[in-house]
């Protein structure tokens with residue numbers, strides 16, 4: 001008979017930190033996407049951030065999203081097509097806020113936990129930030145190929161938590177971009 005011990009129920013570190021990243025993401029006021037990011041050194045949490053407008057200016061919940069339309073090439077049924085995409089550009093991405101609010105010395109050799117796979121711009125900045133590992137949950141296919149190549153070139157471990165389930169109170173529908 002299997003005995004359920006306290007140890008067996010205890011969260012592993014990846015789940016523990018990703019749960020925190022999801023709880024942090026609930027602070028976001030952009031209705032299109034809630035992203036949370038953490039800086040972790042060893043097992044120590046050194047910083048948290050989410051996507052949002054700069055401090056002191058109206059955010060998406062007050063001023064509405066600032067929508068930018070862009071044409072992007074996408075594979076539709078195996079054929080490359082120019083597809084019109086809408087993105088909210090009002091917010092500073094969670095990863096960029098994380099870099100703004102942490103110190104370089106703390107980032108050296110650290111891990112970033114982030115609810116969503118970083119976009120190209122955030123990845124480029126993270127690649128130059130001193131961190132050694134990125135752990136994410138939801139994929140972001142648009143930039144994924146070039147982001148993975150960049151992380152490989154930089155020797156940054158890049159892991160997706162495929163089996164992970166976010167806490168129920170932090171779940172939201174992402175508006176697909």
Ligand SMILES: [Zn+2]
Pocket residue numbers: 029030031032060064065066088089090091
């Ligand atoms: Zn927005």
Ligand SMILES: [Zn+2]
Pocket residue numbers: 093094095118119120121122123
């Ligand atoms: Zn980004």
